[in-house]
Amino acid sequence: MRRFPVLTVLLLGTSFAFWAPYCVAAGEIPLRSGVNGGTECAVCTIAIGLVEQYAEVHNASASSALAKICNLLPSELQPSCKEIIEDLGPYIIQYIDEHETPDVICKAINVCTGPCQLFPPPKEGSDVAVSRMRRSLSQRKLTDDLPGFCKYKIFKPICDLIEALDNHVPFKDDDGDGFSTWKTLRGTDWRGKDCNDSNPSVYPGAQPTDWDREYDSNCNGIYGVDPASGKPYEQLFCEDTDPMGIIALGDSATAHFHIPYQYLSVADWTDTTFQFLLPTLENEFDWPMLSASTGIENVTQWMPDVTGKQNSTYQVMWRRNRCIHRDYQNIAVNGARSTSMNDSIVQSMRRSQSRDHPALVVYALIGNDVCNGHPDTLAHMTTPQQMHDSALDTLRYLDTRLPKGSHVFLMGLADGRILYDTMANRIHPIGYLHHDVTTGQVYDFLNCLSISPCRGWMNSNATLRNLTTDHANLLSNVLKNITLDYTFKNFDAHFFPNPLLNAVKQWEKQGGKAWQLIEPVDGFHPSQNAQPLITDEFWKFLEKNHPNVIPNINPHNQDIFHVFGDQGGY
Numbered sequence: 072m073r074r075f076p077v078l079t080v081l082l083l084g085t086s087f088a089f090w091a092p093y094c095v096a097a098g099e100i101p102l103r104s105g106v107n108g109g110t111e112c113a114v115c116t117i118a119i120g121l122v123e124q125y126a127e128v129h130n131a132s133a134s135s136a137l138a139k140i141c142n143l144l145p146s147e148l149q150p151s152c153k154e155i156i157e158d159l160g161p162y163i164i165q166y167i168d169e170h171e172t173p174d175v176i177c178k179a180i181n182v183c184t185g186p187c188q189l190f191p192p193p194k195e196g197s198d199v200a201v202s203r204m205r206r207s208l209s210q211r212k213l214t215d216d217l218p219g220f221c222k223y224k225i226f227k228p229i230c231d232l233i234e235a236l237d238n239h240v241p242f243k244d245d246d247g248d249g250f251s252t253w254k255t256l257r258g259t260d261w262r263g264k265d266c267n268d269s270n271p272s273v274y275p276g277a278q279p280t281d282w283d284r285e286y287d288s289n290c291n292g293i294y295g296v297d298p299a300s301g302k303p304y305e306q307l308f309c310e311d312t313d314p315m316g317i318i319a320l321g322d323s324a325t326a327h328f329h330i331p332y333q334y335l336s337v338a339d340w341t342d343t344t345f346q347f348l349l350p351t352l353e354n355e356f357d358w359p360m361l362s363a364s365t366g367i368e369n370v371t372q373w374m375p376d377v378t379g380k381q382n383s384t385y386q387v388m389w390r391r392n393r394c395i396h397r398d399y400q401n402i403a404v405n406g407a408r409s410t411s412m413n414d415s416i417v418q419s420m421r422r423s424q425s426r427d428h429p430a431l432v433v434y435a436l437i438g439n440d441v442c443n444g445h446p447d448t449l450a451h452m453t454t455p456q457q458m459h460d461s462a463l464d465t466l467r468y469l470d471t472r473l474p475k476g477s478h479v480f481l482m483g484l485a486d487g488r489i490l491y492d493t494m495a496n497r498i499h500p501i502g503y504l505h506h507d508v509t510t511g512q513v514y515d516f517l518n519c520l521s522i523s524p525c526r527g528w529m530n531s532n533a534t535l536r537n538l539t540t541d542h543a544n545l546l547s548n549v550l551k552n553i554t555l556d557y558t559f560k561n562f563d564a565h566f567f568p569n570p571l572l573n574a575v576k577q578w579e580k581q582g583g584k585a586w587q588l589i590e591p592v593d594g595f596h597p598s599q600n601a602q603p604l605i606t607d608e609f610w611k612f613l614e615k616n617h618p619n620v621i622p623n624i625n626p627h628n629q630d631i632f633h634v635f636g637d638q639g640g641y
Contacts, residue, residue: 120190120501318400326401431477466553
């Protein structure tokens with residue numbers, strides 16, 4: 072099984088890691104998006120900043136630091152890392168050794184073209200320093216502009232990756248049933264494992280074929296015949312238990328977008344810092360297997376890249392009825408909003424009305440309908456009518472796919488004012504070494520480049536932040552009214568207020584701090600600490616308002632464990 076070409080060509084997962092949330096989560100494909108150099112400028116500035124910091128920490132020259140950084144990466148990435156050093160070295164190595172700031176270097180080589188600035192300026196001023204460095208480049212006959220990053224053969228696959236995964240289905244799916252045996256690339260980290268990838272009628276969530284007396288047709292690990300009773304185990308343990316799977320339709324928050332802070336904190340770099348870089352890239356910097364909706368794995372196996380606790384809606388439902396083993400789908404996409412969900416994303420969900428069990432569906436698009444990087448951000452937000460039409464069309468599509476007895480919950484949008492209020496004055500990981508870059512400064516830098524994932528909330532303008540929340544509340548009311556005004560043939564629809572602020576309150580009652588619930592690198596997404604709290608808030612809501620939705624506890628759970636153990640795992 073081959074990997075995507077991108078996995079053998081990234082220079083530094085670090086620089087890609089930084090700009091990923093701002094071009095991918097914002098739904099942008101071209102690396103040259105934005106203004107003043109846009110995403111290319113961000114890549115250049117962060118990458119050179121990390122090299123400078125690493126050289127300082129290790130008292131090394133730029134060339135030596137770059138060589139050491141390449142050796143830290145997984146072996147598959149090292150040749151490509153060395154190749155780009157050969158390409159870019161003449162332009163940057165001397166100037167890193169001369170302690171030019173990353174902003175100055177990137178402007179001097181014309182990757183950054185405007186006033187945007189991330190790091191503290193030199194004493195002589197940025198403009199003077201840029202002019203001086205350009206004269207030096209001219210004297211060295213290095214005056215040609217560097218080609219766009221997408222034109223470098225080792226960077227181009229980054230651009231291609233986003234487009235290649237745009238259909239949001241497993242990359243490896245031999246029988247075309249929408250399920251895979253491969254973990255990453257929209258595989259089992261995202262959807263239940265296919266236990267027979269050569270038979271399209273065998274997949275998670277299906278009703279059993281002949282009670283699975285001969286083979287496991289629904290991949291829940293329960294099959295064969297009980298010798299004592301003569302009954303198939305599936306019938307004995309699962310009949311009349313009303314199995315129900317979980318499907319999450321959402322955005323990068325639902326997919327659990329996460330970048331390890333260590334990737335941008337050079338003082339923490341060791342030989343194992345990037346040990347999980349390849350699967351992280353293959354999952355688009357998403358961690359659905361640890362998410363609030365479809366988490367299946369233990370956090371400890373991913374430490375130190377991820378820390379915190381883990382609990383998910385799927386796990387709560389599985390603990391109540393082990394017959395639903397592997398019946399989960401995380402149909403979440405970085406940058407998704409109501410229009411893109413309706414246009415294409417929802418169609419990557421797999422459910423058969425005639426063959427499959429009902430499902431609990433959580434529609435969780437919590438921010439991108441008000442989030443964008445445009446200077447006139449309010450003008451680019453989803454209108455109430457667009458929200459109404461897109462969400463309603465998505466529900467009508469679900470009504471043609473979900474088995475009767477399913478349930479759909481529309482989650483309200485978040486109040487993103489917590490981002491700036493909580494994170495703006497905190498030191499960003501790129502500034503950990505000298506305590507010289509705050510998250511608020513990162514927000515400003517991205518806004519200057521017009522590549523912020525959410526200018527409305529990640530902004531020093533309190534009035535704009537309030538207006539963004541007002542619009543988010545307006546769109547949430549649209550969703551709520553849809554659940555009140557419309558009925559559907561195969562499921563009931565309910566509104567679930569966004570749980571993030573209640574999760575913060577619960578966390579603070581436990582002695583935690585609000586900033587611990589937000590990703591430190593992107594300053595935008597709920598962190599691993601937030602995931603089990605979101606799950607808890609959802610289940611408290613169900614217990615109080617919709618107890619009929621909560622699955623009954625299967626009295627045969629212990630019997631299933633006794634006979635089938637971990638049911639084949641995940």
